[in-house]
Amino acid sequence: EPEVTQTPSHQVTQMGQEVILRCVPISNHLYFYWYRQILGQKVEFLVSFYNNEISEKSEIFDDQFSVERPDGSNFTLKIRSTKLEDSAMYFCASSGYRGSNQPQHFGDGTRLSIL
Amino acid sequence: GENVEQHPSTLSVQEGDSAVIKCTYSDSASNYFPWYKQELGKRPQLIIDIRSNVGEKKDQRIAVTLNKTAKHFSLHITETQPEDSAVYFCAASLSNFNKFYFGSGTKLNVKP
Numbered sequence: 001e002p003e004v005t006q007t008p009s010h011q012v013t014q015m016g017q018e019v020i021l022r023c024v025p026i027s028n029h030l031y032f033y034w035y036r037q038i039l040g041q042k043v044e045f046l047v048s049f050y051n052n053e054i055s056e057k058s059e060i061f062d063d064q065f066s067v068e069r070p071d072g073s074n075f076t077l078k079i080r081s082t083k084l085e086d087s088a089m090y091f092c093a094s095s096g097y098r099g100s101n102q103p104q105h106f107g108d109g110t111r112l113s114i115l
Numbered sequence: 116g117e118n119v120e121q122h123p124s125t126l127s128v129q130e131g132d133s134a135v136i137k138c139t140y141s142d143s144a145s146n147y148f149p150w151y152k153q154e155l156g157k158r159p160q161l162i163i164d165i166r167s168n169v170g171e172k173k174d175q176r177i178a179v180t181l182n183k184t185a186k187h188f189s190l191h192i193t194e195t196q197p198e199d200s201a202v203y204f205c206a207a208s209l210s211n212f213n214k215f216y217f218g219s220g221t222k223l224n225v226k227p
Contacts, residue, residue, distance in 0.1 A: 004158075031212045043159070043204060043217040056214055091159070095212045103149055103211050108158045 004107035023092030117142040121218025138205035145207040
């Protein structure tokens with residue numbers, strides 16, 4: 001069964017540095033998402049991406065964050081000037097075309113630790 | 116915006132018993148309600164979903180019920196097995212491709 005893959009599985013970064021989290025969505029999917037889960041809290045929506053542009057974003061997704069689909073397979077989340085409170089598990093997800101019944105498939109996540 | 120509440124936060128059952136996890140949502144526009152299972156260190160995996168035009172859906176030992184009037188939906192697992200032990204998340208959304216609002220999760224422990 002096709003899977004969403006994320007790299008790295010664990011990223012440790014000094015506060016203030018920039019990080020890029022990478023995702024390879026399922027190949028025929030058109031909608032891409034980033035969610036995050038701070039330890040002990042709910043999974044929270046960050047952003048959705050469709051047709052090479054952001055389709056929706058949450059209040060969390062401020063100017064510190066950006067997403068990109070640099071080629072036909074990767075979908076990245078960049079976090080600039082990282083803060084301690086950015087430490088969380090970040091999940092990438094993808095889903096099929098509008099009107100399909102395909103659910104959102106999640107990757108294994110990247111655990112981001114800001115020191 | 117949508118707010119999803121999930122209960123209980125932990126649930127311990129004996130193998131073979133049933134388990135029920137309940138969620139409520141606030142936005143009457145929500146139409147799609149998936150349930151994900153997350154084993155320790157692994158990705159959330161969809162186990163069942165339901166759309167608002169259906170009141171109940173069943174897949175082997177797993178069933179989901181939806182009450183749109185009351186804005187709540189529940190996951191039912193019958194004949195639980197130790198491998199059902201995991202964290203279960205409910206979610207609500209306008210559709211399968213819109214953003215998901217997740218509940219806070221239920222840690223299910225099935226004792227052999």
